Amino acid sequence: MRGSKALPGMLLALALLLAACDRDKGVAQDQPASAPAAVSAPKLTLPPDTGPLPTIDGKRAMQYAKEIVKFGPRPLASANHKKVEDYIDAHLKGDQVEDDVFTAETNIGKFPVHNIVAKFPGTKDGIIIFASHYDTNYPLRDTSYVGANDGASTSALLLEIANQLRGKPRDGYSIWLVWDDAEEAMRPDTEVEFMSDSLYGITHLAEKWQADGTLKKVKGFLLADMIGDADLNVDRDTNSTPWLQDVVYEAATRLGEQSHFYARSLPMEDDHLPFVKRGVPCVDLIDFLYGYNNVFWHTPQDTLDKLSPKSLEIAGGVMLETARILDKMDPLPPR
Numbered sequence: 058m059r060g061s062k063a064l065p066g067m068l069l070a071l072a073l074l075l076a077a078c079d080r081d082k083g084v085a086q087d088q089p090a091s092a093p094a095a096v097s098a099p100k101l102t103l104p105p106d107t108g109p110l111p112t113i114d115g116k117r118a119m120q121y122a123k124e125i126v127k128f129g130p131r132p133l134a135s136a137n138h139k140k141v142e143d144y145i146d147a148h149l150k151g152d153q154v155e156d157d158v159f160t161a162e163t164n165i166g167k168f169p170v171h172n173i174v175a176k177f178p179g180t181k182d183g184i185i186i187f188a189s190h191y192d193t194n195y196p197l198r199d200t201s202y203v204g205a206n207d208g209a210s211t212s213a214l215l216l217e218i219a220n221q222l223r224g225k226p227r228d229g230y231s232i233w234l235v236w237d238d239a240e241e242a243m244r245p246d247t248e249v250e251f252m253s254d255s256l257y258g259i260t261h262l263a264e265k266w267q268a269d270g271t272l273k274k275v276k277g278f279l280l281a282d283m284i285g286d287a288d289l290n291v292d293r294d295t296n297s298t299p300w301l302q303d304v305v306y307e308a309a310t311r312l313g314e315q316s317h318f319y320a321r322s323l324p325m326e327d328d329h330l331p332f333v334k335r336g337v338p339c340v341d342l343i344d345f346l347y348g349y350n351n352v353f354w355h356t357p358q359d360t361l362d363k364l365s366p367k368s369l370e371i372a373g374g375v376m377l378e379t380a381r382i383l384d385k386m387d388p389l390p391p392r
Contacts, residue, residue, distance in 0.1 A: 058190075058207070058240065058282050059251040059326040060292075060345040101300060104385035106311050111377035113217055115370030121148075121213030122285060122369075126205050126361055131191070132198040133168045133239055141191055141212075142171055145236055148216050149175050152223065157265065161257040163243045172258045173236040175219055179227035183276040185380045186233050188259065188328055189215050190240030190282075194355055201357040206347060210285025210364055212236055214373050221377065229384025230276055237262065240328055246355065251326050263331035272332075277301055277383055278339040280329040283354070284372040286344045287365035291372075293319040294341040296330065300390045301338045308378035314371045336392045342372060
């Protein structure tokens with residue numbers, strides 16, 4: 058993921074203008090929440106706010122995050138990476154799971170990649186995807202970096218969302234949960250352009266589903282990234298689909314959590330882009346201000362003490378409420 062892990066000097070200048078935030082996921086430019094999106098969204102007809110709101114057990118999600126972090130660093134091809142794969146699979150036992158396994162040709166050689174997809178069927182013809190990556194930064198593999206927020210928190214959140222979906226027939230679109238692999242760049246942030254050295258797992262899925270026709274059925278792609286941050290402020294990503302972002306904001310409003318969303322806008326390079334490029338409505342739910350000037354991101358300081366069960370509860374609830382709104386929107390805006 059990246060928000061342009063930009064250059065230190067440039068970041069300092071941007072910070073003086075209150076427009077900073079560095080990350081290997083896009084160039085951050087603070088804007089007021091009311092700033093127009095890069096592309097104007099169509100006028101939406103939203104369904105009435107009726108029925109019970111979704112619930113998420115934030116404490117249980119946090120416990121999953123602790124258990125994932127306990128494995129330690131989980132870069133590609135490591136023993137800990139395999140342990141996390143097995144951990145996720147164990148929690149999905151009995152669910153409909155697709156394992157997408159392949160070998161990625163990276164900038165530093167060939168690596169095994171394992172995407173995990175859990176499918177929860179609905180009554181409507183279509184799919185909503187919730188995604189998170191679970192690998193940790195490969196260049197930091199020999200440090201104490203455990204990616205508590207960057208990967209563990211959102212992978213844990215998907216496990217909790219699976220708990221909420223399991224055994225409850227959906228009167229709406231199917232929801233597929235995707236733990237995508239090999240998201241992180243294989244070389245240090247300062248040495249390579251992020252998009253040329255990352256997103257191997259999610260790109261493979263996008264290509265595969267485009268080839269077999271699945272992609273045409275995807276009504277929305279919601280990516281969760283770095284939203285375990287105790288100081289939760291979800292950015293408005295200018296690379297995401299404006300109308301879907303508006304639905305997310307409506308979902309947050311219905312839950313009374315809109316103050317945590319869209320105080321600033323910035324472009325993010327993240328797992329959603331392979332789907333954006335193929336015309337799928339996408340939204341990146343990311344808090345790319347992790348500590349002052351994003352100081353904890355991609356450092357050994359990305360630890361559990363920076364996270365909050367409440368943030369996971371908010372993020373998961375908004376994702377599920379977004380899906381519920383999409384279920385009842387007829388028709389959805391055209392791609």
